[in-house]
Amino acid sequence: MMSLKNISARLFILIFIQIGLTFYMFLNGLTILIGGDSSHLQFLNYYNQEKITNYPSYYDNLFILMAILQILSASALLLSLIKNEIIKSNTICMLRWGIFFAIVSNAIYGFMVRLLSNHVASANMYFFVGLLYFFLLIVEKKKKNFRTFSIVNTFPIYFVLFYTMGFPAWQKLINPDEVMNKYVLLFKNSFLSKLPGGIEPFIYFIGFIELLVPVVLIVSLIKSEFLLKRFPRYLTLALFVTTCTFIFLCFGLSVISVYQGATSLIFYSIFTLLIYAYIESLSNNVLEEKIKNN
Incomplete structure (x- = not known):
């Protein structure tokens, strides 16, 4: 009985993390997508002591890519919640892709702030990526592998x-x-x-x-x-x-x-x-x- 309670609590925690990640990805992606240069500068200056006043022009394209990935992540995570994948599904296809898109978007953001020597933001993105992979590790236990995903993950x-x-x-x-x-x-x-x-x-x-x-x-x-x-x-x-x-x-x-x-x-x-x-x-x-x- 104790084992069942522990499993239920674990699933409950995972679902709430998934809900939080869904909102986080969607709102972040939407803010980046509709925001202008000032919004982009705000993202690049998170945790930065010496404020950045400009950035390379190709960063605008990276911001768009990052926003699209975050909205895709939120969409996949939401579909996973609707399908109740963590509890019922044996493949967690949507959940996998949702976490993966979140990882890629944060990796891109980490790259951007790293090149601008915003070391604290870069460190936080490294930690975030590590935690997302750990989250992926937890939810993938006893789930079937998905071939396409296993090539890119x-x-x-x-x-x-x-x-x-x-x-x-x-x-x-x-x-x-x-x-x-x-x-x-x-x-x-x-x-x-x-x-x-x-x-x-x-x-x-x-x-x-x-x-x-x-x-x-x-x-x-x-x-x-x-x-x-x-x-x-x-x-x-x-x-x-x-x-x-x-x-x-x-x-x-x-x-x-x-x-x-x-x-x-x-x-x-x-x-x-x-x-x-x-x-x-x-x-x-x-x-x-x-x-x-x-």
Whole structure:
């Protein structure tokens, strides 16, 4: 009896999360779609201390795409609620696509604010994507796989990891003049600045580690690991290196007592783990199917 109560409570919570996500996606998408430049600037300046006054022209197209995805997400989630998929259906087709569209829209938004160096907003979108994948992991348990969905469901992970690691790597290795002085000033009173060569070798090392992630992701794509026909070794390696990078950065910020940033990097690591949990679950499902077929 206790088990049944727990299951009922779990479904009840999932349904309310779905309702909240439906309203959130619809209202956000509608606001972006009917809003002008001022509305777009407002979105780009969420959490930002140094306000952005302009943005690249192609961002308008990205905003339209993001709005369409969010409205599609809300529509799919609403259809799922009407069909009562979580409780009755064995495929949760609409729910899957609703969550997926939400993930893609937030990944795009994270990309936009990342390029504008709105690090807090970018971090929040990374966390949001991780939570949505965790939500997807929970609702997919004991549900049948949907072939078309299984081909595309990991692509946002590649995209998010690529810009989260790739852009900082580019800044540190290709365009160090843009960021190096900031790091030198930030660490000037720490023991890291007293190491041979100062803080610069440490920053270049972090940049090199960050660069490894996009390289490994490209290898993973070439090997079609996104299809998850076998265990995605390179994608897993990319997630591992990403986590290591966050911990290295957390160490650096902890040394100079920037605890807010260090805490954020711990969160980054934990949400990377959530993304890995989703990948691992999919891989295990594929393995189980192979065992059954054999």
